[in-house]
Amino acid sequence: MSDLKIKTMAEMAAEGKQAEILFWVGCAGSFDARAQKVTVALCKILNKVGIEFAILGSEESCTGDPARRAGNEFVFQMTALQNVMTLNMYEVKKIVTACPHCFNTIKNEYPALGGEYEVVHHSQLLQELIDQGRLKLTEGGAFEGKKITYHDSCYMGRVNGVYEAPRKVLEGLDNELVEMKRCRTKGLCCGAGGAQMFKEDEPGDKRINIDRAEEALETKAEIIAVNCPFCMTMMGDGVKAKEKQDDVMVYDLAELIVNNNKW
Amino acid sequence: MVQQILFILVSGAALGYAGYQFMKIRRNILLGQDEEIPLDRAQSWRNVLLVAFGQKKMFKRMIPAVLHFFIYAAFVITQIELIEIFIDGVFGVHRFFAPSLGGFYTFIISFIEILSVLAFIGTLIFLIRRNLLKIPRFVKSEMTGWPTLDANLILIFEIILLIGIFSMNGADMVLQQVDPAHYASTGNLAVSSWLGPALFGGLDQSSLVVVERFGWWLHISMVFVFLNYLPKSKHLHIILAFPNTFYAKQNSRGEMENMDSIMNEVKSMMGFDGATDAAEMPMDEELPEFGANDVLGLSWKNIMDAYSCTECGRCTSVCPANLTGKKLSPRKILMDIRDRADEIGKNLDSKSADFAQDKEKPLSKDNYDDGKSLFDYITREEIHACTTCNACVEACPVLINPLEPILKLRRYEILTESAGPSDWLPMFNSIENSGAVWSMPVDRDQWAKDAMAE
Structure with missing residues (x-):
């Protein structure tokens, strides 16, 4: 048995308690085997710093981002309204999520549906916790001196203007951060957004994730840091296609912290 | 006297026809749906000042930004000289402001001349970039034919305009020496004080007068040609960049327009309080259309975006789909919207009942059907390739949003046609x-x- 404590909002409510923050897990974080590791890593961190969080568990549904961006407003409204109803029922004030797409939809699109919450992405929360001294990174950790490159997700970067928080988190790991040629506002998409994740590519000469993985590999970084479960899949596949999966790892920020602190 | 009458006639015709054309552009923009864009006025003016007037977003790419700024600054400042040209033309006077402004006049005109030289250099380098260096974004498939010619024509017009200015000023400098009674002193102008004597120093007085008049008329004629050419050209951005940045949406890029009608229907389906009861909605009416399959279904801002586009291709050059060989090019989406709006505008002007949906009623944008749609211009494959990464939105120097129409087309395909991938x-x-x-x-x-x- 691990000492992990993960409660649902329903369990908290039954205990008569209110969670400090709701952890919005998302579909990828819940079902994708690779993204699940990030979900667990973030839970570990929240436990360690003593934040009383809860998840919605089976009461959580897809935010509707891919349906909306594919053009299917009906499906979006169905799932989004359901979520807003659930969140309002629990009187949720603050939400953290490890998925930039969930982050964007809840933060920017749910208000029009009657859902107003303070929403932070886990990279922002982690930076805040580090700044406050609540999250301490072990010195001389696993990543000291290693070359890391950071891939900006479109929905945190260009769409929501968050470029520095994830980089600050990485700086705390004593590694050498190397930027790709296209970074920050110019960062190249991994190819998954706009519901591309759920369909075959249109005809072209190359897959977008291959192009991006090549760029990341050019930096000679040993680790590609991401902050989005879809970027994670895309970059992982890209690295594999280049047969570099034994030399170059793709990690989320939360995992890097957990590995660094050997939690 | 003959020149005055000619000038008044020519400028009246040129301004009148330009005005007529600009009204058509306005009409075409208003083919789009009404949309109230919530704006913080202070932010709107900041955008106009920094992005349109100050060209802030151009400076992400230094070389073209500096060259473009030369041409732009020369264009803006030359407007001062144009005021004088107008006064001279209408009242038959010569260099109206020179005597009263004195040294300040010398400064202003010299300033214009220096900027004009820089603009000349910029124009030449731009011609080289387009035609010899063939910068990738200038030679994409959507640039074949008219768009490439259009781009070159503007640069050639610019050069003709500058030839006009320097012939006019250069000959004037020499004439001031030989006939000071008729040619008021402008002081030593920065460029033409040496360029004039160098080029025209050997000419006799009557030839000099001809050169000066030729330069003057060439300049003003080119201005009129330019003005009337704008509505047909990508160069329209020199005007529309200003309203387009003013009306640019200020909400989060991540927020897609909420479809209230669908939200309310879903709410009533789910039994939400306060939702309109679906049963009360009229069932006998035509099925509503969602999204857009034509410019008539887009918003006026989407169409203004299209008319503001100068086809620079910064959007396409950063589009992940385009970079990996897919057919999608955000620039082409804008160009297609403009072409289609032009087409509908022209058909409406024909007043032909062929284009009316209901042949009994007069043709209008609300009674329009030419059997075509935007999907005759933009293929499904293009809109399906978009990752909504917002690189195109970020790249546009005049705050055009190429993503919005793409998503409206997707909505039409999925919601109205029940089609899509x-x-x-x-x-x-x-x-x-x-x-x-x-x-x-x-x-x-x-x-x-x-x-x-x-």
Whole structure:
């Protein structure tokens, strides 16, 4: 048995308690085997710093981002309204999520549906916790001196203007951060957004994730840091296609912290 | 006297026809749906000042930004000289401001001359970039034919304009020496004080007068040609950049327009309080159309975006789909919207009943059907390739949003036509039936149970 404590909002409510923050897990974080590791890593961190969080568990549904961006407003409204109803029922004030797409939809699109919450992405929360001294990174950790490159997700970067928080988190790991040629506002998409994740590519000469993985590999970084479960899949596949999966790892920020602190 | 009458006639005709054309552009923009864009006025003016007037976003690429700024600054400042040209033309006087402004006049005209030389250099380098260096974004498939000619024509016009200015000023400098009674002193102008004597120093007085008049008329004629050419050209951005940045949306880029009608219908389906009862909605009317399949279904701002586009291709050069060989090019989307708006405008002008949906009623944008749509210009393959990464939105120097029309076309395809990539169906069904993008045989929080049990 691990000492992990993960409660649902329903369990908290039954205990008569209110969670400090709701952890919005998302579909990828819940079902994708690779993204699940990030979900667990973030839970570990929240436990360690003593934040009383809860998840919605089976009461959580897809935010509707891919349906909306594919053009299917009906499906979006169905799932989004359901979520807003659930969140309002629990009187949720603050939400953290490890998925930039969930982050964007809840933060920017749910208000029009009657859902107003303070929403932070886990990279922002982690930076805040580090700044406050609540999250301490072990010195001389696993990543000291290693070359890391950071891939900006479109929905945190260009769409929501968050470029520095994830980089600050990485700086705390004593590694050498190397930027790709296209970074920050110019960062190249991994190819998954706009519901591309759920369909075959249109005809072209190359897959977008291959192009991006090549760029990341050019930096000679040993680790590609991401902050989005879809970027994670895309970059992982890209690295594999280049047969570099034994030399170059793709990690989320939360995992890097957990590995660094050997939690 | 003859020159005065000629000038008044020519300028009247040129301004009148330009005005007529600009009204057509306005009409074409208003073919789009009404849309109230919530604006913080202070932010709007900041955008106009920094992005349009100050060209802030151009400076992400230094070389073209500096060259473009030369041409732009020369264009803006030359407007001062144009005021004088107008006064001289209408009242038959010569260099009206020179005597009264004195040294300040010398300064202003010299300033214009120096900027004009810089603009000349910029124009030449731009011609080289387009035609010899063939910068990739200038030679994409959508640039074949007219767009490339259009771009070159503008640069050639610019050069003719500058030849006009320097012939006019250069000959004047020499004439001031030989006939000071008729040619008021302008002081030593920065460029033409040496260029004039160098080029025209050997000419006799009557030839000099001809050169000066030729330069003057060449300049003003080119201005009139330019003005009337703008409505047909990508160069229209020199005007529309200003309103387009003013009306640019200021809400989060991540917020797609909420479709209230669908939200209310879903609310009533789900039994939400306060939702309009679906049963009360008229059922006998035509099925509503969602999204857009034509410029008539886009918003006026989407169409203004298209008319503001100068086809620089910064959007396309950063589009991940385009970079990896897919057909999507955000610039082409804008060009197609403009071409289609022009086409509908022209058909409306024909007043032909062929284009009316209801042949009994007069042709109008609300009674319009030419059997075509934007999908005759933009293929499905293009809109399906978009990752909504916002690189195009970020790249545009005049705050055009190429993503919005793409998403409206997608909405039309999915909601109105029930079409679209079949790959998406399992995702839609899964969200609808199991609340997740994938249908999984396990609980949504199984990961938590597993992790705690470890």
